[in-house]
Amino acid sequence: MIDIPLSALEVAMVQTGTRAVDTLRDTAAFARELERLGYHRVWYAEHHHSPAIGAFPPVVLTAHAAASTSVIRLGSGGVLAPNHAPLTLAEQFGTLAALHEDRIDLGVGRGPGTFDEGIARALRRGAGPTTDAEYREDVAAVLSFLVEEVALGPLPEPWLLASSPAGAELAAELGLPVAVAHHIRPENTRAVLERYRAAFTPSRWCERPRVLLCVEAVCAETEEEAQRLGGPMNVVKAGLLQGISDMPFPTPEEAAAHPFTEPERRALAGFRAQQAVGDPETVVRRLAELAGGTGADELMLTTPVYRFRDRVRSYELIRKQLGG
Template sequence: MTRYSLLDLAPIAPNQTTADALSAIVGVAQAAERTGYERVWYAEHHNMKTIASSATSVLIAHVATQTSTIRLGSGGVMLPNHSPLTIAEQFGTLAELHPGRIDLGLGRAPGGDLNTLRALRRTPHDADTFPQDVQELQGYLNDATLIEGVNATPGRGTHVPLYILGSSLFGAKLAAALGLPYAFASHFAPAALTDALAAYRREFRPSEHLDQPYAIAAMNVVASQSAQRAHDIFREMLRLRLKTMFLRPEIASTLSDEDLDQILDSPQGMQVRNMLKYTAIGTAQETGDWAERFARETGVDEIIVTHQAADVSERIQSVELFGEAMREK
């Protein structure tokens, strides 16, 4: 059976508050735990009105107290925004509080635009030291710090497992060079998936942490009792993504659903659809079969999925339906 996990962005749906979105992540994680998911990851984003997962370590700490067995982690922490010591202390604390349940996925993107980068007191050049920062962080979490006289407390000796995240060949090659697991963001950036996985496997060097490549690929899922309802939810998601990512607010607010559908069905709308190339839509059986084919064709060891329904009850239902279908395979 292919391992399957969950990526939760704590989405803030239209007519929903941030508090509502954060309250929902507990029920989503509990549903994932009930239905056999390997882990739940939260992704660091900033200055995005529709995403509430900016403070990943805080979300992990909260959900860990409301669950008992499922692994929890970041998917990921954008390391150039932080000092490696700070992240080691945060995730070392989580590991001490919840032994054997904490993951640390790392990315080098800022998680926001240039204005956000300035607000974070960072520059684009901070990403240039990402490989060295990963190794420094690794030293703090293991038993041998790379910075003489500086140890992470909590952190040292926790051996929190690191994962390199990416959507290009850079992350794939870095994960291979360091002998770490690699997760590809194919749920929104599918173009380089095949090349990145090939580069990772070809260049992988065994390490004390991993003796052979371990690859994860992300995909979207919209599962419902009715295939028609699943396709309706997906259409709603496409409209929302078009409005929030591709149209100026003053224009988006004037467009009807019919107007948005016309744009989505035009050649210009293909950019939105192409982002979501790897999406399973339909009943539990249909989405499970789709995911199994995706795992087989990519050869990944694990898939990590985002459930796209805006309504919390429909999102939890999608989590459960897909989980049950995968557990039966």
């Protein structure tokens, strides 16, 4: 039903009532579990100053997970170019690629990784938001430094993250594989793919258009349980709809008691309809529809649920439904 690789995006949710160190412990265990289940890669996202998501540098999480796994690919999804010197990124991921041959990815994105303007400026040492031209120069510089300055041996596999046609156009211009943030802006997915495929130019990094589609996937034994597990992220999303970005990640019980407004319910239902939430048969069918409808070369699943064991179980059920 699905004959393309399945991977995972780790956003390191910090659960209410737990410590950041507990989340860090789970991230390494998560990579080991997904390696056992036969998933292709795990990527780590960069976030800052959020009570719901740990501020853990993707390069550190990648190094930590790589030390305790053996075959699964690991990397950033993504490290945010405006927050880092291009040479530093090239050195960090070039070193990881030399230490863990043919297992390291360098997924690069543009956003600041925070809704706090003060934190965003601190990350950029007082500079304002990056322009389109500055972002292009940063990404091009990372690629150049990887080849000309670092080149310790095997290079990390570079990807560009895109949630808009502008990001897709840059990936196409540079000849990079693209990771499409369907889990964030599903309404943009079609336009992103069309722009990328129409403008793609082959490069040393990629000979043809190559698409990874990131999808929110919550799988449980029953539809009702999957909806319950997805409840905490619905609360976080409802807060974002109101411009509230400092909400903690609640428990499923707290989420069940949350008073959603009718406009929030409609918006959340519309979002969920474009993702993959439900029992194993429903989730796998939906993933197959997304893969077929977009022509994706790979699906990356993100599963923002409260408990670690429920998150791993979601990935187990999907593999079992696929016969893995």
